[in-house]
Amino acid sequence: MKDLKKYIETNKDRFLDELFSLIRIPSISSQEEHKPDMIRCAERWRELILAAGADRCEVMPTAGNPVVYGEKIISKTAPTVMVYGHYDVMPVDPLELWKTDPFEPVVKDGKIWARGADDDKGQSFMHAKAFEYLVKTNQLPCNVKFMLEGEEEIGSGSLYDFCKQNKKLLKADIILVSDTGMIATDTPSITTGLRGLSYLEVEVTGPNKDLHSGIFGGAVANPINILCQMIASLQNENNEITIPHFYDDVLVLSKAERALMAKAPFNLEEYKKALDVRAVHGEKGYTTIERTGIRPTLDVCGIWGGYTGEGSKTVLPSKACAKISMRLVPNQDSTKISKLFQKHFEKIAPKSVKVKVTPCHGGEAYVSPIDMPAYKAAEKAYQQTFGKRPIPTRSGGSIPVISGFERILGTKAILMGFGLGEDAIHSPNENYKLEHFFKGIETIPYFYKYYAEMMK
Amino acid sequence: MKDLKKYIETNKDRFLDELFSLIRIPSISSQEEHKPDMIRCAERWRELILAAGADRCEVMPTAGNPVVYGEKIISKTAPTVMVYGHYDVMPVDPLELWKTDPFEPVVKDGKIWARGADDDKGQSFMHAKAFEYLVKTNQLPCNVKFMLEGEEEIGSGSLYDFCKQNKKLLKADIILVSDTGMIATDTPSITTGLRGLSYLEVEVTGPNKDLHSGIFGGAVANPINILCQMIASLQNENNEITIPHFYDDVLVLSKAERALMAKAPFNLEEYKKALDVRAVHGEKGYTTIERTGIRPTLDVCGIWGGYTGEGSKTVLPSKACAKISMRLVPNQDSTKISKLFQKHFEKIAPKSVKVKVTPCHGGEAYVSPIDMPAYKAAEKAYQQTFGKRPIPTRSGGSIPVISGFERILGTKAILMGFGLGEDAIHSPNENYKLEHFFKGIETIPYFYKYYAEMMK
Numbered sequence: 001m002k003d004l005k006k007y008i009e010t011n012k013d014r015f016l017d018e019l020f021s022l023i024r025i026p027s028i029s030s031q032e033e034h035k036p037d038m039i040r041c042a043e044r045w046r047e048l049i050l051a052a053g054a055d056r057c058e059v060m061p062t063a064g065n066p067v068v069y070g071e072k073i074i075s076k077t078a079p080t081v082m083v084y085g086h087y088d089v090m091p092v093d094p095l096e097l098w099k100t101d102p103f104e105p106v107v108k109d110g111k112i113w114a115r116g117a118d119d120d121k122g123q124s125f126m127h128a129k130a131f132e133y134l135v136k137t138n139q140l141p142c143n144v145k146f147m148l149e150g151e152e153e154i155g156s157g158s159l160y161d162f163c164k165q166n167k168k169l170l171k172a173d174i175i176l177v178s179d180t181g182m183i184a185t186d187t188p189s190i191t192t193g194l195r196g197l198s199y200l201e202v203e204v205t206g207p208n209k210d211l212h213s214g215i216f217g218g219a220v221a222n223p224i225n226i227l228c229q230m231i232a233s234l235q236n237e238n239n240e241i242t243i244p245h246f247y248d249d250v251l252v253l254s255k256a257e258r259a260l261m262a263k264a265p266f267n268l269e270e271y272k273k274a275l276d277v278r279a280v281h282g283e284k285g286y287t288t289i290e291r292t293g294i295r296p297t298l299d300v301c302g303i304w305g306g307y308t309g310e311g312s313k314t315v316l317p318s319k320a321c322a323k324i325s326m327r328l329v330p331n332q333d334s335t336k337i338s339k340l341f342q343k344h345f346e347k348i349a350p351k352s353v354k355v356k357v358t359p360c361h362g363g364e365a366y367v368s369p370i371d372m373p374a375y376k377a378a379e380k381a382y383q384q385t386f387g388k389r390p391i392p393t394r395s396g397g398s399i400p401v402i403s404g405f406e407r408i409l410g411t412k413a414i415l416m417g418f419g420l421g422e423d424a425i426h427s428p429n430e431n432y433k434l435e436h437f438f439k440g441i442e443t444i445p446y447f448y449k450y451y452a453e454m455m456k
Numbered sequence: 457m458k459d460l461k462k463y464i465e466t467n468k469d470r471f472l473d474e475l476f477s478l479i480r481i482p483s484i485s486s487q488e489e490h491k492p493d494m495i496r497c498a499e500r501w502r503e504l505i506l507a508a509g510a511d512r513c514e515v516m517p518t519a520g521n522p523v524v525y526g527e528k529i530i531s532k533t534a535p536t537v538m539v540y541g542h543y544d545v546m547p548v549d550p551l552e553l554w555k556t557d558p559f560e561p562v563v564k565d566g567k568i569w570a571r572g573a574d575d576d577k578g579q580s581f582m583h584a585k586a587f588e589y590l591v592k593t594n595q596l597p598c599n600v601k602f603m604l605e606g607e608e609e610i611g612s613g614s615l616y617d618f619c620k621q622n623k624k625l626l627k628a629d630i631i632l633v634s635d636t637g638m639i640a641t642d643t644p645s646i647t648t649g650l651r652g653l654s655y656l657e658v659e660v661t662g663p664n665k666d667l668h669s670g671i672f673g674g675a676v677a678n679p680i681n682i683l684c685q686m687i688a689s690l691q692n693e694n695n696e697i698t699i700p701h702f703y704d705d706v707l708v709l710s711k712a713e714r715a716l717m718a719k720a721p722f723n724l725e726e727y728k729k730a731l732d733v734r735a736v737h738g739e740k741g742y743t744t745i746e747r748t749g750i751r752p753t754l755d756v757c758g759i760w761g762g763y764t765g766e767g768s769k770t771v772l773p774s775k776a777c778a779k780i781s782m783r784l785v786p787n788q789d790s791t792k793i794s795k796l797f798q799k800h801f802e803k804i805a806p807k808s809v810k811v812k813v814t815p816c817h818g819g820e821a822y823v824s825p826i827d828m829p830a831y832k833a834a835e836k837a838y839q840q841t842f843g844k845r846p847i848p849t850r851s852g853g854s855i856p857v858i859s860g861f862e863r864i865l866g867t868k869a870i871l872m873g874f875g876l877g878e879d880a881i882h883s884p885n886e887n888y889k890l891e892h893f894f895k896g897i898e899t900i901p902y903f904y905k906y907y908a909e910m911m912k
Contacts, residue, residue, distance in 0.1 A: 030767025091769050094666075154767055181671070195670060199768045208732035210550075210883040213781050214651055214853030215637070218753030219744045221737035224778075225691065225756050231681065232688035276664035281677035281808035288675045297674030300681050301771050302762035307779060311486025311610055312655045312816040313547055314781050314854075315757050315882055322680075323763060325669050325770050352737035360768040397670030398770075426771055427666040 001445055007133050008438055015441070016112075018048055019125045020105045022087065023114045029065060029088035029154045038065040038150045041087045045148050046070070052128045053135030054146065060166075064158035065150030069169065072135065073143045079455040080143040081448065082172035083131075084405070084413070085124025085179065086152030089116040090426045097428035111431040118432035119425035123178035123418060124148060126437060130444035139445070141452035145172055149401070152179075155199070155361025156401035163408045173455065174374040175405055176447070178440060180395050180417030185435070187265060188382040190375065191415035193293065193394030194402055196328030196365035198337045199301075202345060203321045203356040204230070210306075211316040221352035223320040224305045230348055230355075231322060234298055238284035241298050241326075243344045246337065251330040253294050261289060264391055274422070292396030297327045323360075327396060334362030334400070363400015366413070373454040374414040381416075381446035385439060416440075416447065457901055463589050464897055471897070472563070474504055475581045478543065479570045482559045485521060485544035485610045494521040494606045497543045502526070505602050508584045509591030513602070516622075518614035521606030525625070528591065529599045535911040536599040537904065538628035539587075540861070540869070541580025541635065542608030545572040546882045553884035567887040574888035575881035579634035579874060580604060582893060586900035595901070597908035601628055605857070608635075611655070611817025612857035619864045628867055629911065630830040632903070633858065634896060636851050636873030641891070643721060644838040646831065647871035649749065649850030650858055652784030652821035654793045655757075658801060659777045659812040660686070666762075667772040677808035679776040680761045686804055686811075687778060690754055694740035697754050697782075699800045702793065707786040709750050717745060720847055730878070748852030753783045779816070783852060790818030790856070819856015822869070829910040830870040837872075837902035841895060872896075872903065 008015075027041040028034045042059045049057040049070035057070030065088065092102040092115050100106045105114035112122060127146070134140040147170065149159045163170060180191040206223040207216070236242050253261075266289055272280060282291035291297070305320030307313035326341065328334055342357040349355040368375065370392050382390040395417075402413050418440040424430045464471075483497040484490045498515045505513040505526040513526030521544065529536075548558040548571050556562045561570035568578060583602070590596040603626065605615045619626060636647040662679040663672070692698050709717075722745055728736060738747035747753070761776030763769035782797065784790055798813040805811040824831065826848050838846040851873075858869050874896040880886045 030765070030769065032766065091763065091765055091767075093763070093765060097665075153769075197670070197770070199770065201768075206733065206737075209553075209880065209885075211731075212853060212882045213755045213757055214653070214783055215748060215851065215877065216731075217748065217755045217781070217783050217852060218751055219736055219738045219747040219852075220731060220733065221735075222755045224759050225687065225754075226737075228684040228687040228756065228759070229691075231684040235681065235685075275662075275667075275672075275676060277662065277676065277808055279677075279807040280675055281662075281682075281806065282675045291675040292671060292673065295674055298681075299669045299673045299678045299772055300684065300762065301669055301769060301773070302764045303680050303684070303776065304760050304764040306756065306758035307547065307549070308758045308760040308777075309486070309547055309549060310488065311547075312657075312779060312781075313486065313609075313757060313882065314653070314655065316755055317757070320759065321764075323768060325673070325768075327670055327673050350737065351735040352733055395671065396673060396675070397668060421671065424665065426668045426769065429665075 001449065002137055002139065004133060004442060004445060008441055012438065015129050019122060022121045022125065023105045023116050024103055026103045027088050027150065028091050029151050030091055038088065042066045042068050042150060045087055048128055049146050052132035062158035062162045067159065067162050068146065068148040070146040071144065072140065074140055078141065078143050079452055080145060080172040081451065082145040082147055082170060082175045083127045084175050084177050085127065085148050086120045086150065087148050088150045088153050090153050094428060099429055107434065110435060111433050113429060113431045115430050117430050118419045118423040119430065120152065120179045122432040122437055123440065126178060126418065126440035127444060129441045134445050134448060142448050145170065152399065152401065155363060156404065157361065159401050160404050160408065163405065167409060170409055172411055175411050175413040177402065177413050177415050178417055179399055180397065180415045181419035181421060182417060183265060183391060183393060185420065188386045188388055188390040189393045190378055190390045191395045191417055192368045192370055192392040194366040195396055195398050196332060196334050196363050197398040197400055198326040198328060198334045198341065198362045199360040200338060200341060201321065201323050201358045201360055203319060205319050205354045206352065207318055210318050213314040213316040216316050220316060221350065222316050223353055224317060226350060226353050227305065227320040227322060230345065231300060233348060239282055241296065243340050245340055249331040249333065250296060258290065261293065262287065264289060264393060293394035294329055296329050296332060299325050301325050327398060328365050330365040330367050332365065334364055338362055363398055364403035366403040368413065368415060372412060374412065374451060377447050377451035377454055378414050378416050380450045381443050384446045385443045457905065458593055458595065460589060460898060460901060463593065464894055468894065471585050475578060476561045478577045478581065479561045479572050480559055483544050483606065484547050485607050486547055494544065498522045498524050498606060501543055501604050504584055508588035510602065518618045520614035523615065523618050524602065524604040526602040527600065528596065530596055534597065534599050535908055536601060536628040537907065538601040538603055538626060538631045539583045540631050540633050541583065541604050542576045542606065543604050544606045544609050546609050550884060555885055563890065566891060567889050569885060569887045571886050573886050574875045574879040575886065576608065576635045578888040578893055579896065582634060582874065582896035583900060585897045590901055590904060598904050601626065608855065608857065611819065612860065613817065615857050616860050616864065619861065623865060626865055631861055631867050631869040633869050633871050634873055635855055636853065636871045637875035637877060638873060639721060639847060639849060641876065644842045644844055644846040645849045646834055646846045647851045647873055648824045648826055648848040649786065650822040651852055651854050652788055652790050652819050653854040653856055654782045654784060654790045654797065654818040655816040656794060656797060657777065657779050657814045657816055659775060661775050661810040662808065663774055666774050669770040669772040672772050676772060677806065678772050679809055680773060682806060682809050683761065683776040683778060686801065687756060689804060695738055697752065699796050701796055705787040705789065706752060714746065717749065718743065720745060720849060749850035750785055752785050752788060755781050757781050783854060784821050786821040786823050788821065790820055794818055819854055820859035822859040824869065824871060828868060830868065830907060833903050833907035833910055834870050834872050836906045837899050840902045841899040
C-alpha cells in the first residue's frame with residue numbers, strides 16, 4: 001500500500017470538507033418534511049462517488065427514498081466487493097440536549113460532533129475515500145460496487161424490492177459494511193452477529209374524550225394506567241418477556257460458546273460509571289454482554305398520553321400511546337414475533353379499553369461466520385493497521401437489511417465497524433473520533449488487498 | 457322576586473356580552489406566559505362587580521395571582537354571604553380537538569362553547585348578575601362579599617395566606633359557590649361532598665443520556681419500562697391502591713348511607729354509551745357512583761418519555777416522567793398522602809434507576825351538612841325555580857380551598873352548581889348550557905331571600 005498514510009495526511013482536510021457536505025443535509029428518513037433532503041443527500045453522494053473514481057454512479061428510484069448505486073469494474077475475474085451504507089439519519093430530538101447544531105459539524109476534542117458523524121455518514125464515507133486512494137494510485141484489486149440507501153433507520157422498506165429487482169446489478173462476492181462499532185480505540189473487533197428487530201406502536205383508548213379526573217376518576221378506565229399495566233406485564237420479575245411462544249425459536253448458545261464470549265474485555269464498573277447507573281438491569285441468568293449479544297429484549301422507545309405541559313392539569317385522558325421495540329436473536333422471525341406481540345397485547349387488554357397495535361418495521365438477526373475469506377481478510381487488515389488481532393463480537397444492534405441481503409441476493413456481509421459505544425449514535429451529541437475515521441480509511445484498502453489475494 | 461324573569465329576559469344579551477369579555481381573556485393559571493392575562497382578567501372582573509352594584513371592589517395582590525374582592529354591606533344585622541369563584545381556567549391542549557377557538561365563545565345548539573364557559577367563568581358570573589338584579593330592584597336581603605381567585609386550577613396556593621391575612625374582611629355566615637354540577641337538566645342537586653387531591657410529578661432516570669436501544673437494550677434499565685412497572689404496581693388486581701397506609705384514614709360509610717346514595721338516579725348503560733366504553737373500571741366492591749363519590753383513586757394525568765414523534769426511533773431514553781393525581785375522601789390528609797406516595801415510590805424503585813418525586817398541589821375533602829340553614833335555603837330556591845326538591849350528591853371532583861375556608865375562616869360553604877357532566881370541563885370543547893346559565897341567575901336570588909329569612 002504505497003504512500004497510504006501520506007495520501008490520507010495530504011488530503012485529510014478535503015476528506016472532512018466532503019464528509020461535512022453530506023452531514024449538513026438533514027436527511028432524517030422518518031420525518032416527511034425531510035423528503036427533499038433525502039434527494040439532495042443522494043445526489044451529493046453520487047457526485048462524491050464519481051469524484052472518487054467510479055466508472056458510473058446513479059441515483060436510482062425506489063418506492064421510497066432513492067438508492068445511490070455506483071461501480072468500478074476492473075475485470076471479469078477479480079472478486080467483487082459491494083459496499084453498503086446508508087445516507088439517512090435518526091431524528092435529532094430532544095434538540096435542547098445538543099451542545100452544537102446537529103447538522104453543522106464541529107471538530108472538537110479530536111471528534112466530529114454532528115448527527116450522522118458516525119451513523120452512518122462518517123463510516124460510509126471512509127469507504128469512498130479508501131476506494132479513491134486505491135483508484136488514484138492504481139492499486140484497486142477488486143471490482144467495487146457502492147449501494148447507499150436512504151431508509152436504514154426506518155427499516156429499509158424499499159431496499160428489499162430494489163434488491164429483488166436488481167439482482168444482477170448487485171451481484172457480488174461479499175458485502176462490506178461499516179455501520180457497527182469496535183470494543184475500544186485500542187481493541188479492534190469485527191461484528192459477527194446482529195440482532196433482529198420488531199418495532200410496533202400501540203394505542204390504548206379509554207373514554208371517547210378527555211375527562212375530568214375528579215368527576216370520572218376511579219370509575220372509568222384511565223388509558224395511561226392501563227397502558228402501564230399492560231407494558232409492565234410484558235416482563236416478569238426475572239425480566240423475561242412473557243409473550244407466549246416469544247422464546248420458542250431463540251438460538252440457545254452452548255456453554256462453550258458462552259465461555260468464549262465471556263473472554264471479550266469488559267469492565268462492568270466502567271460501564272456503569274459511563275452511564276451513571278448504580279446497577280445494570282436485565283434478564284436473570286445472563287451477563288451484560290450476553291443480554292445485548294445473544295438474548296432478545298423488549299424496550300419502550302417512547303410513551304405519551306394526557307397532559308405533559310407545565311404545571312398540573314387534572315385530566316383522565318382519552319388515549320395513551322407507546323412505541324415498543326423488540327430486539328431479536330438468530331432464528332427468531334420478526335414477522336412472527338410482531339404477530340405474537342399483537343395477539344398477546346390485544347388479548348391482555350381489559351374490556352374497559354380499546355387497543356390498536358400497528359407494526360412499524362422489522363428485520364431478522366444475522367450471523368457472520370468467522371471462517372469465511374472475507375472475515376480472514378478483514379482480520380489481517382486490522383492486524384496491519386492496529387497491530388492487534390481483532391476480536392469477534394456480537395452487537396446488540398440491528399441492521400435488518402443485512403439478513404435480507406443473504407436471503408435475497410445470497411451474499412454474506414462482513415461488518416468492519418469503526419464506531420465506539422461512546423459515539424452517542426441515535427442520541428444527542430453524536431460524535432465520531434477523527435482518529436477512527438482516518439484509521440478506517442487506512443484499514444479498508446488492506447481488506448481489498450488481502451481479500452483479492454484469498455479469492456485468487 | 458319582582459319581575460325576575462323579565463329582568464333576565466330584558467338583559468340577557470348584555471349578560472352574555474359581559475361574560476364573553478371574561479372568557480376572551482386566556483387566564484390559564486398553570487402557564488407562566490399567561491401571567492399578564494391573569495391581571496387583565498382580574499381587572500375585568502373588578503369592573504363588572506362594580507357595575508353590578510358593589511360599594512367597593514379591589515384587585516388585591518397575593519404572593520401569586522391577585523384576588524378580586526368586592527362587597528356591598530346593607531346592614532350590621534343582615535346575614536353575610538360570601539360568593540367564591542375563580543377566574544383562572546385549565547390549559548386548552550390538545551388544541552387540535554377543539555371545534556372552535558377556546559377563547560372565542562360561540563353560541564350553538566343552546567350552549568356556550570369556550571374554555572371557562574362553565575368552569576368557572578360562566579358559573580361565577582351568574583352570581584354577579586343575580587346580585588345585580590337584587591341591587592337594581594332594591595331587594596337585596598343580605599350583605600354580599602365577592603372573592604374571586606386566580607389559582608383554583610393549580611391548587612389555590614396563594615389563597616390560603618390571603619384568607620389568613622384577611623380574616624376580618626372575609627368574615628361571613630356562609631360561602632356560596634357555583635363550581636360543581638347537577639345530576640341532569642331536569643334533576644337539580646346540591647353537592648354535599650367533594651374529594652380532596654394530592655397531585656405529584658415523578659421522574660425516573662436510567663442512563664445519563666439517551667442510548668441506542670439495540671446496543672444497550674436488555675442490559676440497562678429502560679426508565680419507561682421501569683416507570684410503567686412502578687405505576688402498574690400502585691394498584692392491585694382489584695384496583696385497590698397498594699401504597700401502605702393509603703386507606704388508613706378513609707371515612708367508611710355505613711350500609712344505610714350507601715343505600716341512600718344508591719337512590720340517586722344513574723343509568724350505567726347511558727353512562728357507558730356517553731363515554732363509548734364497553735365496561736366501566738374501578739375498585740372492586742363499589743358502584744360507579746361510590747367509586748367517584750366516597751372512594752379515593754389514583755390516576756395518571758400525563759406521561760411522557762423517549763421518542764414520541766412520527767415514525768420509529770430506536771432509543772433507550774434517559775428519562776421518563778408522569779403526573780399523578782390521587783383524589784382523596786373525607787378524613788384523608790393530602791399532605792400525609794403525598795408523603796406516603798413519595799416514600800413508597802422511592803422505595804419501590806429498582807437500584808438501576810434514580811427517582812425524583814415532586815409534590816405539586818393538594819387539598820382536603822369537604823362535607824357539607826344537609827341540616828344547615830344554607831342547605832335548606834338552597835333546597836327551597838331550587839324547588840322554586842325547578843319545581844323539584846334537589847338531591848344531595850357527592851362529587852368526585854375537588855375544590856381544595858373549600859375545606860381550607862372551613863379550617864382558616866371557620867365558615868362552611870354551600871355548593872350550588874349548575875354544570876352538567878357533559879360540559880367537558882378541563883377537556884376540549886368545554887360548554888355550558890344557556891338554559892343553565894339563566895336558570896342559575898334566576899335561582900340564586902331566591903337563595904338570598906330564603907337564607908335571610910332563616911337567619912333572622
